[in-house]
Amino acid sequence: MKEKFPHLKETLENLPAEPGVYKMQDGSGKILYIGKAKSLRSRVRSYFQPSAVHSPRISIMVSKVKSVDLVVTASEVEALVLEDNLIKKEKPLYNIDLKDGKNYPYLKLTMEETYPRLILVRRVEKDKGLYFGPYVSGKSVRSNMRLIQKIFPLRQSRDNLDNKPPRRPCLNHQMGRCLAPCAGNVSGQEYRKVVDEVILFLKGRNRELSQTLHKRMIDASEKQLFEIAARYRDQMEAIKRLNEKQIITQTNLANQDMIAAYEEGGKGIILILQARRGKMNAERSFMFSQLDRLDRAEALGAFIRQFYTGGMEIPATIITQEPPDGAPALCQWLSSRREAKTRIVTPIRGRLKKLLEMAERNAKIRLRSSLQTENSRIQALEDLREIFGIDEDVRIIEGYDISNTSGVASVGSMVMFRDGAPSKADYRKYKIRTVTAPDDYASIAEVIERRFTRLVNDDKPFADLLVIDGGKGHVKAAIEAFERIGVEPPPMVGIAKGKDRGDIKTDQFFLPGQREPVDITPSSPGRLLLQRVRDEAHRFAISYHRKVRSDRSMKSALDDIPGIGPKRKKALLRKFGSVKRIREAGVADLQEALSISEKTAKKIRESL
Structure with a gap:
């Protein structure tokens, strides 16, 4: 240690045996790597021991380190939070980054409307909407949405129905998939009952939902409202069939995530399987470059921290192949965010072990498929180099x-x-x-x-x-x-x-x-x-x-109307979605959208 890293001798000899965060820096002061430790002295010194065995990624990083900066914290959990914040801010080259640029999808009930709709969104706004999620994949959320549209007769049109005259119902009503509030066929109070049913369904409270539907079916039958009673009956049957189709992973209705990692060819993959209320309901994988088997504990720890930071539901149990780096602190951090105890377990036998092995097999298959695709791309690039006689690699x-x-x-x-x-x-x-x-x-x-x-x-x-x-x-x-x-x-x-x-x-x-x-x-x-x-x-x-052509058509339709400037035009398009729907809007709708007087709204309406 003294011979190989003489420039770090004084730093390594005076490290505190306290929890905190360390920052590895190169000669120019650029941060190469940020980590946390229960004992800064033990952890930082371990990188520079002659007997240390590192992955290729960490070996390259260590060879470039010229200085180490420290931040002492009160606890390992505090160090974990600080490390996460610093990694997001500095984006060090050698830290493992989830690099998942997409916003996770949510389902939103537009509760601000008299007749709410269910829509897919990727951001939670500060509005009156009711949000469910986030979901791990767009596929799972769209599947849920299609299922709800089959079982519950919520309206699907995007039109604003408030203070609008009745109109002819659409095809969904004829198919029994909509109560046709646009035609005035249902009161707001009756429609809200369907919305309440959807809320129970999205919260996974299917038993309570079935009991509610059964009670409403009996009430409708006693009042001789047989068509309504039949609708409740069909909904109950659909929910029953759904429960029978779903795979039960645990008899105790556990909420748990199985996280498996696999490394090969200098790359790695982490695959997560989610079970909610005992039913397997989502799967997603994440690819990482420059990852080795020796990086697995660090990769699992970094993944867990980054994945659950983004608002993803934290389960009672997280199952991993091996303990992630800093597992005790991670458990404390997860439990504090969840406001209930969360465990990270590594099973060695039994059903959980078999489920984890299944997840690892899937991860292995996906990574090898990705590597084959990468090899095909390399072959195509080499082919282009030969076709066009290019001396350098085509990248x-x-x-x-x-x-x-x-x-x-x-x-x-x-x-x-x-x-x-x-x-x-x-x-x-x-x-x-x-x-x-x-x-x-x-x-x-x-x-x-x-x-x-x-x-x-x-x-x-x-x-x-x-x-x-x-x-x-x-x-x-x-x-x-x-x-x-x-x-x-x-x-x-x-x-x-x-x-x-x-x-x-x-x-x-x-x-x-x-x-x-x-x-x-x-x-x-x-x-x-x-x-x-x-x-x-x-x-x-x-x-x-x-898009440009659409913007031009909107500009020509709205920009010459007295009383509508850029801000009001944007507000109208945000509220109604198109020029056509703006033309269909009433005076009251324009007043509400723009917060203007009735006189001004009438002028705009006449111009439209």
């Missing part, structure tokens, strides 16, 4: 396309693939500024000029290969754009549709300066990757064009 590919409607709302897109996979954070979209006619050549040239002028000014590297959605004319326009800005273009290929536009095997590939298309084997992995980049650029351009 970054950019795809470009133009979209417009007869020259109107013309836009351009740039998509980026890193190591053969989409890198959506690097996508860019462009509103065409200099071209007013339907001229794709001039438009692609504008996009190329703007993109690469910016890269040159910012001193950023170019992509290894450019893919243009178009033929030799598009490629020529792109090359001329590079000439105007005075830079050497990277390798480039244009992809044009062949004789059969519906058959990708007839696609033609054009290189700069060549009149005839080059021949690339249809089954070539590189060819398939090029087509994928082209298709993604096309999709991204079309989606942006539709």
Whole structure:
């Protein structure tokens, strides 16, 4: 320790034997790694012992450490919380990061409406809505939503029904899936009974719900309301069948999460299986790079902390293959957040062990499938390098396309693939500024000029290969754009549709300066990757064009109305969703949405 890390000798000899957080830093002061410890002295010194055995990730990190900064805390739990906050703030390179950019989905009952709807959202707002979740996956929440729509006759339309005249009911009413509040077929009080049933169902209180439905069925029968009684009967039967289909994982109706990790090929996966009230109801996996078997305890600890920080329901029991790093402190932290005891257990036999082994098998299968996909991408990139005679590895590919409607709302897109996979954070979209006619050549040239002028000014590297959605004319326009800005273009290929536009095997590939298309084997992995980049650029351009075109139509419909400025326009669109629904709104609706007088609302209504 003294010979290998002489620059840390004084620091390591004076470490306190107290709980706290440590920050490993390189020579420039950049934080490489942040960790917590019950004893800072024992934990930090363990990294630099001659006999220490580290994973490749930690070994590289340790070799770069030039200084260690400490923060002493009152307890290990306090250290855990501080570590989590610092990791989120500093984002150290060698810490394990969940990197799950998506917001978890929720189901929301719009309780502020007289006739509430059930909708899927990804953010909890400070409103009168009733939220359920978050759910581990979008698939599970959509499945729940479809199920509820089959069992409970909630309305599905997005229209605001308050103070609206009755209208003809939709098809859902004819199918028995809606009580048709839009037609005035049900009172607000009766409709709220259905909403209460949905609330019980979403809270998992199916036994209580069945008892409530049974009582209402008897009451409706005694009042000779046989159609209503039949609806309650059908709901009870549907819930009964649902309970029979679900897999019982524990006879004691336990809430528990099974978390399994698997590592191979320098990568790792953590898979979580969730059981609620004894029924397996969700599954999700998370991929990690630069992960080794020796990292498992740290990875499990980091995953548990990050996963349950985001508002995810904390179960009574978390089952893992081995104790996660800092398990006692994690249990205290989880219990304090849950306001009830949470255990982390590692079974060695029995049913829980078998369930955990099942989770690990699934994790193994998913990771190996991902590695095979990665190997296929590497093969495709190597294929492209050979096809185009590129000396260096092809790692970054950019795809470009133009979209417009007869020259109107013309836009351009740039998509980026890193190591053969989409890198959506690097996508860019462009509103065409200099071209007013339907001229794709001039438009692609504008996009190329703007993109690469910016890269040159910012001193950023170019992509290894450019893919243009178009033929030799598009490629020529792109090359001329590079000439105007005075830079050497990277390798480039244009992809044009062949004789059969519906058959990708007839696609033609054009290189700069060549009149005839080059021949690339249809089954070539590189060819398939090029087509994928082209298709993604096309999709991204079309989606942006539709948005711009929609914005233009809204602007023309609303901006010339007296009394409506940018803020009021935004408020109206947020409230009603479209210009059509704004036109259908009554004076009272406009007053409520904009907080304006009746006189002003009438003027706006007349203009609409």
